[in-house]
Structure formats: C-alpha cells, structure tokens
Amino acid sequence: MAGMTAAPGADRSTDSYLPEHGNGGYRVEHYDLDLDYRVGPNRLSGEAVLTAVAGQALSALSLDLADLRVRRVTVDDRPAKFTHRAGKLRIRPAAPIAGGARFRVRVRYAGNPSPIRGRWGDIGWDELTEGSLVAGQPVGAPSWFPCNDHPSDKAAYRVAVTADTGFEVLVTGDLVSRRAAGAGTERWVYERAEPTPTYLMGVHTGRYREVPLATGPVPQRAAVPPHLVAPFREMFGRHDEIMRVLCGLFGPYPFAEYVVVITDDELDEPIEAQGMAVFGRNLLDGTRTHERLVVHELAHQWFGNSLTIGDWRDIWLNEGFATYAEWLFAEAVGERTAAEHARDWHRRMRQAEPGLRVADPGVARLFDEGVYKRGALALHALRVELGEEPFFGLLRRWAAEHRHGTVRTAEFTALAEEIAGRSLAEFFAGWLHGTEPPADPGF
DSSP states (O other): OTTOOOOTTTTOOOOSSOTTSSOSSEEEEEEEEEEEEETTTTEEEEEEEEEEEESSOBSOEEEEOOSOEEEEEEETTEEOEEEEETTEEEEEOSSOBOTTOEEEEEEEEEEOOOOEEETTEEEEEEEETTEEEEEOTTTTGGGTSOBOOOTTOOEEEEEEEEEETTOEEEESSEEEEEEEEETTEEEEEEEEEEEEOGGGOOEEEEOOEEEEEEOSSSOEEEEEOGGGHHHHHHHTTTHHHHHHHHHHHHOSOSSSOEEEEEOSSOOSSOEEETTEEEEOGGGOOSSSTTHHHHHHHHHTTTBTTTBEESSGGGTHHHHHHHHHHHHHHHHHTTSSOHHHHHHHHHHHHHHSOSOOOTTOOOGGGTTOHHHHHHHHHHHHHHHHHHOHHHHHHHHHHHHHHTTTSEEOHHHHHHHHHHHHTSOOHHHHHHHTSSSSOOSOOOO
C-alpha cells in the first residue's frame, strides 16, 4: 500500500470554466446530511456523511466547503488529519484508500452560513427577513455542506433538518418524516433518490402556508406566505396547463413531485433546484406578467435537472432549452408563435455585442442573455431545419435517453445528426460556435 498518493489535481475538477470547484480522484454516491438550524442567529451545525468510490488509489482527497468551522473528520470511522482554508477541506485518511474502493467520509462542522461572493454576486445560503434560502447555481453548495461541487458528480441525498417550530422547512427532496424534536424545534427528513448535482440542492425555511398548485401528472404544491396567496394564485393560475403542455413536448415529468416556494423577500431571479423552484415576492404583481419565468423554471426539471451538463461551458443546454420552452408554451396556448419570438430575438441578438459563442460563452458570460436567447434561436432554427415531427422527436429522445444523466453539446448535435440522417456540421458551426447569429436565419 506504500506510495499511494492523492489524485493529480485532487483539489481541482476538469471543468473548463470552474476547475477550482469540484475535486479529482473519486465520485460521491450518497450524501447524508444531518443539520440543526436556528433562524434568529442564523446558526447552522451539521454532520455530513459522504459515501464515495475512489477512482484510483488515494492517500488524500479534498472537498469543497466555505467559511464554516470543521470540528472533526473521519474516513471509514477512523479519525483523519485535515486542513481547511480557501474553500477546500483537504483530508488525509489514517489508511490509504484502494482504487475502486467504496469509502465513507464524515465531517462535523458549524458556523453562521453566508453566501459565497464571486463574479455573479453572492451565491449560496442566504438569510431572509424571516428564514433562509439556498441559491446554489453555480458555486453556492459549499456555503452549507462539504461536497464535491461539480455538476457532473450527481448523487442521492438524505437531508434531515432540525429547526425552530413555526418555520416550514423545504428541501429539494421528498418529505419522508416530520416530528417534534423537543425544546421548541421540529425535525424534517427529506430524501432525494434521483442523481442530483450539488448546486441543485437547497434548504429553505420560512413562515409558509401550503397551497395546492395542480394535481397531475405528479403532485404539485407551493409554499407561500399567507398574505401572498391571492397574487400567487393569479401568477400560477395556469400551472396545470403549463405542466401538461411541457409533458406533451418533452415527455414524462422526471421527478415524483414539483414544489414552488415563494419567499417573502425580493429576489433578482428565480432559483432553480431539483424538483423545486423558488420565486421572490416581487414577481407576484397580481397578474401573469412574469408567467414566462414559471414556464422557464418548470422546463429546467427536464433540461438542467434531469439532464445535467457535464461542464459549465455547455450551459446553453440548460438555458437555451428553458427559454425555448417559454416560446413553445406561448405558441401552444395561441398567444404568440415561436417563429414570432425567434424573429424578434434574432433581430435583437444581431444588434447585441458580438463575440459570444453559444456553446462556449466563456466564464465571464456564463449567464449572458445571449446564452439564453441565442440558445433558443439555435433550437428554433434546428426545428426549421429538421421539420416538425423530427424536431420534437429529437427533444423527447434527448430527454428520455439521458434521463437523470449527464450531457454535453457534442451528444446533442450527434443525436440531431442521427435524426436528420446527414451532417449538420455547417448548421451548428453557425448557430452554436459563431460569434453572432447567422445573418439569414431561415425563419
């Protein structure tokens, strides 16, 4: 066993844009998180148990964890040496781990969780006026639990949260138990069986009322502050129809339920999570002004959540698809055709700052409007190129064949070429890899 070492670049991933997030040498199969949270002082203590498989022989490994204090680390129930700084928890087990072996890391930690500051603002665990939320995309997960923070490392989860009585606790998973825990607290336990990336997990606490959202094809419910129930019902009044339309377009909804959380604070954008979406109260204006965002977040359950990108450069596979879903729903209910949306946005994108490549936008423009709108334009152009039946067959096959998996742009373009029965290299070179949309879109 002598001579075993940490994986080369053990504290880095192979991601094109965010190599400092994620770690080499292993894959996580399951996270078991036992958390205790006090809302008033924003105090979190936890024990995380990660079950992982070594990709090679290891004498050390690392996890992503932000500014929370680590109290103890064990590997396979034996105390391990560790250091924790600059967002990395580096661990040296008492005994080396053989390649291919399954092992278990236990981390006890505590502190006052806060967002991780970066080029996209503050991302992660955030205090609300009464409660808290997690905005995980793309680098917020380490703000509240130790993890392998890369979208390609999808795992199952069990999350138990003990919190103050009077606060609802919602976790991106299926609720399996809720009981009094003593001393004015309740314990909530959620399980997420489907493979899930770290950035799509979240814990949300607040004073909420449960409101039915729709009934089929899976349970759909919402957690809403009582005084916002009326504007919520207006904003989400067509959710049953939205779900039915998207299931018809993309295939069966990929999870057991869908939960919407309305915070009693303002949010710049809705928050995407696995089987869940979080909206700020500022989007409830008593009308359906922001209904397109309701469609967008639901579409992410197929594209982004069930199908998760393997590298952040491929983010158009999330955002372009969810944006095109907005256009498809408007078309399905007779409000405005996708072609009308496409012509409008093609004109705008031709006037936008050039230089963005949809399939490789660069880390600085990861969430650029062009990734969303030009990604949707590429899909509409592909619809015209393939024809109606082949195009929508492509969307359903894409969602079905990669259900709960990890995807890359090359896999999508290969499937499109298979369905087309010919090379589409020139087409994708213009729409995905060019620095501006083709001058003549063909629609």
